Amino acid sequence: MTTAELLNSLGLASSSLTGGNLAVHSPLDGAVIACVHEHTVPEVQAAIGRAHGAFTQWRQVPAPRRGELIRLLGDELRANKELLGRLVSIEAGKILAEGTGEVQEMIDICDFAVGLSRQLYGLTIASERPGHRMMETWQPLGVVGVISAFNFPVAVWSWNTALAIVCGDAVVWKPSEKTPLTAMACQALFERAMKKFGDAPAGLSELLIGAREVGEALVDDRRVALVSATGSTRMGRQIGPRVAERFGRSLLELGGNNAIIVAPSADLGMAVRGILFGAIGTAGQRCTSTRRLIAHSGIADELVARLKKAYASAQVGNPLEAHTLVGPLIDKAAFDGMQAALAKARQEGGKVFGGERMLAKEYPDAYYVAPAIVEMPAQTDVVCHETFAPILYVMRYESFHDAVAMQNNVPQGLSSAVFTTDLREAEWFLSAAGSDCGIANVNIGTSGAEIGGAFGGEKETGGGRESGSDAWKVYMRRATNTINYSRELPLAQGIKFGD
Numbered sequence: 001m002t003t004a005e006l007l008n009s010l011g012l013a014s015s016s017l018t019g020g021n022l023a024v025h026s027p028l029d030g031a032v033i034a035c036v037h038e039h040t041v042p043e044v045q046a047a048i049g050r051a052h053g054a055f056t057q058w059r060q061v062p063a064p065r066r067g068e069l070i071r072l073l074g075d076e077l078r079a080n081k082e083l084l085g086r087l088v089s090i091e092a093g094k095i096l097a098e099g100t101g102e103v104q105e106m107i108d109i110c111d112f113a114v115g116l117s118r119q120l121y122g123l124t125i126a127s128e129r130p131g132h133r134m135m136e137t138w139q140p141l142g143v144v145g146v147i148s149a150f151n152f153p154v155a156v157w158s159w160n161t162a163l164a165i166v167c168g169d170a171v172v173w174k175p176s177e178k179t180p181l182t183a184m185a186c187q188a189l190f191e192r193a194m195k196k197f198g199d200a201p202a203g204l205s206e207l208l209i210g211a212r213e214v215g216e217a218l219v220d221d222r223r224v225a226l227v228s229a230t231g232s233t234r235m236g237r238q239i240g241p242r243v244a245e246r247f248g249r250s251l252l253e254l255g256g257n258n259a260i261i262v263a264p265s266a267d268l269g270m271a272v273r274g275i276l277f278g279a280i281g282t283a284g285q286r287c288t289s290t291r292r293l294i295a296h297s298g299i300a301d302e303l304v305a306r307l308k309k310a311y312a313s314a315q316v317g318n319p320l321e322a323h324t325l326v327g328p329l330i331d332k333a334a335f336d337g338m339q340a341a342l343a344k345a346r347q348e349g350g351k352v353f354g355g356e357r358m359l360a361k362e363y364p365d366a367y368y369v370a371p372a373i374v375e376m377p378a379q380t381d382v383v384c385h386e387t388f389a390p391i392l393y394v395m396r397y398e399s400f401h402d403a404v405a406m407q408n409n410v411p412q413g414l415s416s417a418v419f420t421t422d423l424r425e426a427e428w429f430l431s432a433a434g435s436d437c438g439i440a441n442v443n444i445g446t447s448g449a450e451i452g453g454a455f456g457g458e459k460e461t462g463g464g465r466e467s468g469s470d471a472w473k474v475y476m477r478r479a480t481n482t483i484n485y486s487r488e489l490p491l492a493q494g495i496k497f498g499d
């Protein structure tokens with residue numbers, strides 16, 4: 001099936017894929033696969049207006065009925081899992097298993113949100129006044145603006161949208177300018193679900209195509225109650241204060257610099273598999289990719305030797321081919337960033353294995369690389385930055401508490417893991433004095449979170465939480481209600497006023 005046929009089967013009209021001012025390149029070979037229309041600022045404002053109108057109707061629809069729309073979206077995703085997964089591979093460069101895995105994650109969050117639509121529970125709180133009842137209720141919030149990164153081009157939208165829609169909100173989505181086609185396909189599937197649903201208000205889900213300027217128009221609009229933004233810390237630093245300035249709410253999911261500690265008691269076979277998937281999966285372009293390995297000096301040599309062997313046999317190539325484990329980097333800028341980081345690591349005393357460009361003859365306009373392992377003398381400056389590429393820095397430790405301190409001693413706080421069979425180490429790692437990340441795992445790598453847990457991280461990762469647990473609360477407003485069913489009007493704190 002050609003890319004054009006794939007796009008048509010996902011409901012995208014050929015006319016929407018040509019003639020626009022935004023050229024879409026596939027990282028597989030660098031070819032232009034579409035030219036789509038970029039929205040103007042007045043078009044952004046009109047879309048927000050439509051979404052706001054839809055919100056005022058949708059908030060009055062009972063939540064379990066709202067869940068029905070997400071159930072129908074889940075059906076569309078199930079029916080189109082292979083097609084959409086393939087498009088993710090073509091547009092973002094993931095291997096097919098990861099492309100369809102990302103769509104599975106969308107299906108999972110839809111299932112979660114359908115159940116949630118009957119569980120948006122509040123509280124009944126004991127009142128100090130006689131004849132009074134106090135309660136806490138959760139009400140729909142408004143328009144949710146979603147800004148997403150190229151590397152999870154569809155899942156992040158679904159994490160936000162499935163929850164926001166059952167919570168009674170409307171969504172305006174600005175995907176990465178590098179991955180507009182997968183976004184257009186998602187919007188087409190949402191519209192199909194809307195049609196089957198019947199009476200959902202138009203404008204409930206709006207899509208904006210464009211880069212920073214389009215994102216800024218969304219961020220600055222007072223009608224957008226929540227801005228949920230996923231991307232680099234640089235982006236979060238720009239938009240966080242802008243949303244705060246107008247007292248909007250923001251949910252920031254930013255960069256990570258995730259480490260795995262490997263203790264002497266670890267099952268090294270498991271550790272190697274966990275590190276391999278975390279460090280080279282998605283060509284190191286996950287927010288949860290393993291970027292640092294902190295290995296006990298007693299096992300570090302053996303671990304690094306086994307990792308180098310595993311790296312050497314991991315196939316780098318076209319992600320649509322069956323045996324490929326590592327696809328391309330998204331673009332030349334990502335390749336240049338990787339090479340700059342490796343040069344800096346060398347200057348800081350690092351010993352580099354791998355990292356060179358591959359398949360340049362077959363794909364002169366695409367950027368395939370050999371994943372790199374860099375043995376560092378210490379956790380130097382370059383190690384403390386997130387380079388969005390497959391570079392694994394290796395440091396050694398003697399005492400476990402030093403290893404945990406090193407793991408925490410970076411500006412980011414997304415995901416972390418320890419491989420150990422020592423109960424004391426495992427519990428320490430998960431304790432108040434242990435990992436300071438939003439995700440802390442034992443005998444599991446840093447990447448590949450399940451949707452049932454709240455996802456996100458601390459420090460420069462932004463502090464937001466999405467997906468499972470009680471992450472839905474950020475998409476709603478909380479009201480405290482007190483009802484007086486007595487014939488008196490007692491004041492709180494026993495205050496007497498004018499009696």
Ligand code: NAD
Nearest residue numbers: 148149150175176215216231232235238253254255256287
């Ligand atoms: P990016 O920051 O370049 O872009 C992300 C999105 O923000 C894009 O849609 C972009 O157009 C938009 N944007 C950028 N500047 C903006 C501004 N000033 N105002 C409004 N919108 C703006 O990130 P990227 O290269 O697409 O993605 C990689 C980054 O995303 C990595 O740092 C990665 O760790 C992070 N990420 C984090 C998570 C998470 O959940 N924590 C998940 C995926 C990716």
